[in-house]
Amino acid sequence: MAEFEVPVLSIKNLNKQFGKGCLHCQDGESLVKNYCPICGTVYACRDVSFDVFPGEVLGIVGESGSGKSTLMQCLYFDQEVSAGEAYLADYHHGERNLFQESSQQQRYIRNHIMGKVYQNPLMGLKMNFSSIGNIAEKLIAAGSHHVGMMENRGMELLNKVNIPVHRRKEAPKNFSGGMQQRVQIAKALSNRPPLLLLDEVTTGLDLSVQASVLDLIKSLQRELNISIVLVSHDLGVIRMLADRTLVMLEGKVIEQGLTDQILEDPQHQYTQQLVHSLL
Amino acid sequence: MNTAYNFAFFDEGSKREIRRATLKAIAIPGYQVPFASREMPIGRGWGTGGLQLTLSLIGRSDVLKVIDQGSDESVNAVNIKKLVSDTTGVITTDHTREATLIQSRHRIPEVPLNKDQILILQVPLPEPLRDYEPSENETKKLHAEKEYSGAWLMLFEQIMKYGSMTTGADHPVMVHDRYVMAPSPIPRFDNPKMHESEALILLGAGREKKVYAVPPYTKVVSLDFEDYPFEPESFLDKHCRLCGSTGVFLDELVDEETNETFYQCNDTSYCIEILNEVEPFGVK
Numbered sequence: 001m002a003e004f005e006v007p008v009l010s011i012k013n014l015n016k017q018f019g020k021g022c023l024h025c026q027d028g029e030s031l032v033k034n035y036c037p038i039c040g041t042v043y044a045c046r047d048v049s050f051d052v053f054p055g056e057v058l059g060i061v062g063e064s065g066s067g068k069s070t071l072m073q074c075l076y077f078d079q080e081v082s083a084g085e086a087y088l089a090d091y092h093h094g095e096r097n098l099f100q101e102s103s104q105q106q107r108y109i110r111n112h113i114m115g116k117v118y119q120n121p122l123m124g125l126k127m128n129f130s131s132i133g134n135i136a137e138k139l140i141a142a143g144s145h146h147v148g149m150m151e152n153r154g155m156e157l158l159n160k161v162n163i164p165v166h167r168r169k170e171a172p173k174n175f176s177g178g179m180q181q182r183v184q185i186a187k188a189l190s191n192r193p194p195l196l197l198l199d200e201v202t203t204g205l206d207l208s209v210q211a212s213v214l215d216l217i218k219s220l221q222r223e224l225n226i227s228i229v230l231v232s233h234d235l236g237v238i239r240m241l242a243d244r245t246l247v248m249l250e251g252k253v254i255e256q257g258l259t260d261q262i263l264e265d266p267q268h269q270y271t272q273q274l275v276h277s278l279l
Numbered sequence: 280m281n282t283a284y285n286f287a288f289f290d291e292g293s294k295r296e297i298r299r300a301t302l303k304a305i306a307i308p309g310y311q312v313p314f315a316s317r318e319m320p321i322g323r324g325w326g327t328g329g330l331q332l333t334l335s336l337i338g339r340s341d342v343l344k345v346i347d348q349g350s351d352e353s354v355n356a357v358n359i360k361k362l363v364s365d366t367t368g369v370i371t372t373d374h375t376r377e378a379t380l381i382q383s384r385h386r387i388p389e390v391p392l393n394k395d396q397i398l399i400l401q402v403p404l405p406e407p408l409r410d411y412e413p414s415e416n417e418t419k420k421l422h423a424e425k426e427y428s429g430a431w432l433m434l435f436e437q438i439m440k441y442g443s444m445t446t447g448a449d450h451p452v453m454v455h456d457r458y459v460m461a462p463s464p465i466p467r468f469d470n471p472k473m474h475e476s477e478a479l480i481l482l483g484a485g486r487e488k489k490v491y492a493v494p495p496y497t498k499v500v501s502l503d504f505e506d507y508p509f510e511p512e513s514f515l516d517k518h519c520r521l522c523g524s525t526g527v528f529l530d531e532l533v534d535e536e537t538n539e540t541f542y543q544c545n546d547t548s549y550c551i552e553i554l555n556e557v558e559p560f561g562v563k
Contacts, residue, residue: 104424104425137432
């Protein structure tokens with residue numbers, strides 16, 4: 001079973017700081033939460049390491065400002081990391097540190113091996129282009145130059161995410177928030193990426209739409225067996241989707257384990273408080 | 280010749296700066312080189328980019344031709360010709376074959392250009408990705424990373440909306456397998472003339488302060504899709520009503536009295552040359 005054990009994505013000691021740091025904060029002792037009051041540096045991610053295995057959904061939970069989204073931005077190369085390593089099984093057999101690749105190569109990785117759904121559809125979609133065009137953008141970026149093929153794939157995906165196919169030529173700006181989010185999911189899935197990054201996908205949606213988007217993600221994940229990294233501050237979402245969960249606080253991973261285990265038997269004081277507030 | 284100005288209107292330093300940008304543009308085919316676009320005695324957006332290239336390159340032995348959408352006699356073309364010849368004393372011509380320097384707005388002449396000629400095109404919008412990405416900072420990154428899905432996406436959107444690629448002019452091209460370039464608003468008909476062109480092609484955008492180039496014998500491919508190949512405008516079964524030419528870019532005109540549609544060469548000097556050739560033999 002050694003084959004099965006190879007992680008799809010492996011992150012080692014990821015650090016991201018905003019600011020230069022000074023003598024006082026480099027050892028991490030004089031920090032107020034993750035902020036240095038002397039030089040103003042913010043330590044958004046501190047020494048984050050984890051693995052994601054094939055077909056697994058990894059949840060990352062934590063309060064606002066705990067570094068979840070910064071971590072996701074680093075993984076999708078929207079932000080440059082301060083230090084750390086990342087390896088993808090589908091990129092040079094996991095032997096190259098992604099953070100040290102050229103920006104061209106990073107773009108290749110984004111276009112071919114990853115998909116991302118942003119919290120805000122404005123970030124992930126071109127609001128003035130048609131929905132099918134948005135999906136095609138990802139396919140074109142992944143090297144497709146066949147209109148018929150892209151149109152069919154786009155319609156197939158729109159069907160999957162329950163958007164009426166006759167609205168494919170409409171721009172996402174005419175859609176409701178939930179529909180925009182579903183177009184984003186369709187776009188992220190279009191080139192069949194082995195790894196999908198979801199950043200607070202249901203935040204800001206009403207409850208019934210939340211449920212249908214979550215259902216959709218769950219069924220797509222089962223059907224296509226993709227690995228997902230899922231960020232949310234909502235434990236309900238984490239409970240429903242994630243197999244394994246990391247809890248982040250002030251940029252650090254303070255607890256990790258099976259989702260059930262974390263929800264039933266939280267160890268860290270903060271996690272206890274978080275789980276308690278869910279009930 | 281007006282001697283109140285330095286030769287070719289500009290001071291030598293200005294000419295040198297523009298030539299340097301031009302050399303860089305030639306060294307990196309299709310790459311937009313920024314340059315310090317000067318104030319000109321004509322308004323920005325009226326061919327100042329092309330004019331600055333012309334003035335920086337022109338020498339005493341050059342022969343200049345200026346065309347505006349195929350016409351040698353339009354106001355714009357005439358005035359640019361006047362300014363250049365007034366400040367340099369060079370001879371101007373209408374004949375494409377005689378010219379060494381051809382400044383053009385939105386057309387490549389019908390007569391094939393040769394290696395001793397330079398074609399200078401005026402460019403209003405040099406950035407092929409501008410409609411896709413409004414930020415210059417971002418488009419520079421996209422060019423650097425050879426990320427051109429936006430260029431194809433815009434064509435894809437046209438196919439989705441109208442059933443075919445509808446760029447009437449300025450259909451984007453890939454230069455030497457590296458940079459996607461706006462060929463200036465020449466009709467699709469002229470795009471293939473850029474491919475492996477014997478003449479050097481320079482493109483200048485005065486308002487946008489960019490110079491770029493297609494050096495001789497460079498691969499220039501119009502963007503398209505596998506199932507929607509690039510197609511230039513077709514004038515099948517049509518001919519010029521004056522000279523009878525076929526296989527050239529024709530203007531469609533309507534006689535307002537009879538409501539009749541007829542076609543005429545867009546390149547006026549080409550049309551006149553053909554007429555002058557034909558008439559002495561009485562073949563017409």
